[in-house]
Amino acid sequence: MTGKFTQHVHDLGYATGRTLRRLFPLASRDGVSSSWPLSGGAGGGLFERCYRDIVARTVSSGVGGVGVDPPSASSLLGALDLLMTLPNRYRIWWLNLLRSDPLHVLVETLLIVMCIALVILQRRADWRFGQERKKFSPTREEEEELICEWKSEKRKPLGGGGGRRGDGGGGAAGEDAGPGTGLVVAGIAGSRLLLVREDDDDYVAPSSSSALNLATLDPLSSSSSSALRDVARRALSRYGCGSCGPRGFYGTIDAHLEVERAMADFLGTEGAILYSDGASASTSTVAAFAKRGDLLIVDEGVNEALLVGVTLSRANVRYFRHNNVRDLRRVLEKVASQDEACGRRSTDQRRFLVVEGLYRNWGTIAPLDEIVKLKEEFHYRLILDDSHGIGALGNYGRGSLEYHGLRHMEHAEIVTFSLEYSLGSVGGMTVGSEEVVDHQRLSGAGYCFSASAPPFLAKVCLASIRRLEGRLDEMMKEIGNVFSDDGVVKMNREQGIAAMIGDDELNVNDMKVADLRIQLRKRGLNASGRKVELQERLNDHLSSSIIRPPSLLDNLSGPALLERLHQNVSNLYGTLTNSSHPHALKLRDRLVITSHPHSPILYLRLADAEAIGRTRVEQTCILDQISRHCLVKGQVAIVSTGGHVKKYLQLVPEPCLRLVANVSQTLEDVETFVKALVDAVESVLVHNDGNVME
Numbered sequence: 001m002t003g004k005f006t007q008h009v010h011d012l013g014y015a016t017g018r019t020l021r022r023l024f025p026l027a028s029r030d031g032v033s034s035s036w037p038l039s040g041g042a043g044g045g046l047f048e049r050c051y052r053d054i055v056a057r058t059v060s061s062g063v064g065g066v067g068v069d070p071p072s073a074s075s076l077l078g079a080l081d082l083l084m085t086l087p088n089r090y091r092i093w094w095l096n097l098l099r100s101d102p103l104h105v106l107v108e109t110l111l112i113v114m115c116i117a118l119v120i121l122q123r124r125a126d127w128r129f130g131q132e133r134k135k136f137s138p139t140r141e142e143e144e145e146l147i148c149e150w151k152s153e154k155r156k157p158l159g160g161g162g163g164r165r166g167d168g169g170g171g172a173a174g175e176d177a178g179p180g181t182g183l184v185v186a187g188i189a190g191s192r193l194l195l196v197r198e199d200d201d202d203y204v205a206p207s208s209s210s211a212l213n214l215a216t217l218d219p220l221s222s223s224s225s226s227a228l229r230d231v232a233r234r235a236l237s238r239y240g241c242g243s244c245g246p247r248g249f250y251g252t253i254d255a256h257l258e259v260e261r262a263m264a265d266f267l268g269t270e271g272a273i274l275y276s277d278g279a280s281a282s283t284s285t286v287a288a289f290a291k292r293g294d295l296l297i298v299d300e301g302v303n304e305a306l307l308v309g310v311t312l313s314r315a316n317v318r319y320f321r322h323n324n325v326r327d328l329r330r331v332l333e334k335v336a337s338q339d340e341a342c343g344r345r346s347t348d349q350r351r352f353l354v355v356e357g358l359y360r361n362w363g364t365i366a367p368l369d370e371i372v373k374l375k376e377e378f379h380y381r382l383i384l385d386d387s388h389g390i391g392a393l394g395n396y397g398r399g400s401l402e403y404h405g406l407r408h409m410e411h412a413e414i415v416t417f418s419l420e421y422s423l424g425s426v427g428g429m430t431v432g433s434e435e436v437v438d439h440q441r442l443s444g445a446g447y448c449f450s451a452s453a454p455p456f457l458a459k460v461c462l463a464s465i466r467r468l469e470g471r472l473d474e475m476m477k478e479i480g481n482v483f484s485d486d487g488v489v490k491m492n493r494e495q496g497i498a499a500m501i502g503d504d505e506l507n508v509n510d511m512k513v514a515d516l517r518i519q520l521r522k523r524g525l526n527a528s529g530r531k532v533e534l535q536e537r538l539n540d541h542l543s544s545s546i547i548r549p550p551s552l553l554d555n556l557s558g559p560a561l562l563e564r565l566h567q568n569v570s571n572l573y574g575t576l577t578n579s580s581h582p583h584a585l586k587l588r589d590r591l592v593i594t595s596h597p598h599s600p601i602l603y604l605r606l607a608d609a610e611a612i613g614r615t616r617v618e619q620t621c622i623l624d625q626i627s628r629h630c631l632v633k634g635q636v637a638i639v640s641t642g643g644h645v646k647k648y649l650q651l652v653p654e655p656c657l658r659l660v661a662n663v664s665q666t667l668e669d670v671e672t673f674v675k676a677l678v679d680a681v682e683s684v685l686v687h688n689d690g691n692v693m694e
Contacts, residue, residue: 014527034145071609175606183631188213188224193637193663196662212669212676214659215637217360219392219565219600220547221664222424222464231463235456243452245273250442251452259462263429266465267398267415271437273430273444276453278418280446281428282385283309285416286354288443289383289436290315294350297331297380298652299323303360307648312445322362325370328353332378351380352414357389357400361641361653363603364394368404372411384412391422392600397468397562403598409433424463427453470558561663568670569600569661575670576602583671583678590681594656603641603656610685611654616642620655626680627657634676 047464076343098105138146187194192210206360222228235255245251256274264272275281286309290296294315298306310317318335321327355366368384375382386399395400399417401408408415414432419425430440442446508516516534517527523641526537556564576593578584591604605611606619614622620642627640642655659673 002533050418062658087239087579098484107557113574114350119445183209183211188216190221190224191662191666191669210635210663211631212636214661214665214673215639216662217388217421217601218424219660220397220422220424220467220561220663223420225424225467227467228385228424228460231458232460239455239459241456242267242454245451246448247452248448253452253455253458255458256452256456256464259458259465260429262462262465264431266469267408268436268508269415269431271432273437273440273447274458275428275430275444275446276419276426276450278387278426278428279305279308280450281418281430282306282387282416284444284446285314285381285440286310286352286432287312287445288315288440289414290350290352294352295335295683296352296354297328297335298354298650299359299366299660301359301362301364302354302385302650303355303387304354304648306354307650318652323359323364323366325367325374328371329374332374332380336378346379353380353691355384355385356597357384357386358393358601359401360388360601361649363601363658364387365400365403365596365599368400368406368411372406381414382412383414383416385416387416387418387428388421388601390417391464392467392565394557396411397422409455419461421462423461423464426457427461438601467557467561470560477507508538511535527660542642556663561655562634563575564663565600565661566598568663568665571667571670572602572659572661572665572673575674576604581674585675586678587674587681590685591657591677594654598610600661602659602661603653604653604659605656616655623657623683626677629683630676632672634672634679636676638677639675 002082002208004325046526090289091518111483162365171375180275182197183195184197185193186196189210191213193213193215195211216223225610238254239253247256248338252571260272260274264270275284282303282305286306290310290313292314294313295312296310296313296317297318298310298319299322300319304524318331320331329629336346353371355368355371357368372382374380376694386401389399389401389403393400396402398408399415401415406412409432414430414436416428416430421426430437430444442448511519513534515530516531519538520527520534527534529537573593575581576584576587579588589607589609592607593602594605595601595603606614610622611619620640623640623642627638630638632638639658640655641653641658646652
């Protein structure tokens, strides 16, 4: 069979060569081809005679009166001969091909016709689309109306009112929550939220409108760290905003590789992989290792991202009661008994335990020391989501494993976490052995099919790691700030201090209205209003933007930073549970703490005396009113979780109030919060004052 095919190929090549030699003969020495396909007929003979006459005169007289050398003339005449006879030769080649292989000609002709038709139809479709676009394009007035409508939809106010403005909220949760507070977060400064009114475009200084921040999941106050903000600004000016591609194509930049190496070194693992989204990190990690036929033993209290990964894996799933090691043993023993009955070995399928280190929806800490013992006893692997443990638990912030005296890779094979909480960045990471990391570079859906994380945010994560490591000097050197011993700014390499010195020299009271508006526009502030309003607005901004030396919080890093956080957690938990405290005593029979004493995320639910006889919707409404009262009248921001998304949860927690301790809080802040909470509870539960907004 092979010999016949080779012979056919040889015959085809031989026939093709002979055909080309016959159609394109070599030029003769006198510069005229030996074969003239165009010489047939009267017209052809006339063309040949004219052509030969031109050639003869050219050779004899030369170009420009200079004789042409015979070899050069031969080459020139050969090229002219080929050019003039090309159409006729193509016609002869086509006729010969039609006689020898008509099927080939038919297929090629159909393909050419199809290409031409596609080009014509595509142009016609583009033309029709352009005409329709011109016909249905919005007018100038419609464009202005759409732009105004888009600008009117600002950030949603705190404390309810989650729907469009004027529609009373979105869905049942929004209706039960009541009216919104009309306060929108404009920024974060330390332990305070800077607030503006919903209909006000002006920036409000911290002294004018602010609230104590116990709402954001930011234990290390990374979002208000001036050092991390400076790192972000400088990295943004160097790398730009986005990376414009997935990691596997052209989206990998040196900042991504640098932060992966730094995280692996910090946690003591062989490698780390960076995802561009915190939720997709845990989702993709679970789905990358567990497939159809595998077995997952999952805590029923895990968060939505892990549950989505469990669903996408299509593995067999067994749930055990939240943080109940005894029930976990029961499930594992049941699986082992089924293996024995079926004659199945534990190594016939991949088996994983899936838990969180610090549970986001519960504030509880997983007993990893006992879970690891069961894992080793029954030969399972452990997938640990430590999004809220990294940077919050352990003496060095290495998470729940360090909190229990365990080690990465040795006691937990796969550890995934988000960078969007304690580390103040965007994205997520998974750490482990080289095999664990390399497997996800081809199997992690969030890694392969999503654009990589912005490089400047990777630099922020790197600076947060240096902050946890206690290498503050390296971080400050990296962002380019140099401080003198007395705390006065000596140099800011890229921004300089000339502009700030100019701000100090501004005499706002003597400035004209036009100059005031120019200065306000330069700072991105509203420049409308009377002269007195403009002066007040500019003075407030200048007073809030004065350069100050690094605060005590900015100088904290390493174990001192974690010690400060743990002390604040202890102060907050201890004050709420102190029976001798004059304000906390009033909360004893009203609210109950359900979270772990060492958790920076605290949850308070209604006590049994208040919850019995009330439905979940009624409890949610009461807690919403308490949180709204704390914000509006107590200047304290907390979160009511009863109306949160619960569609994808395996176990829905009770309606609670969520508080988050952070390193910026002080003892005075704790006292302020407890007093505001007591006032809100008494107003809502005792005096039944549901209309706290009036």
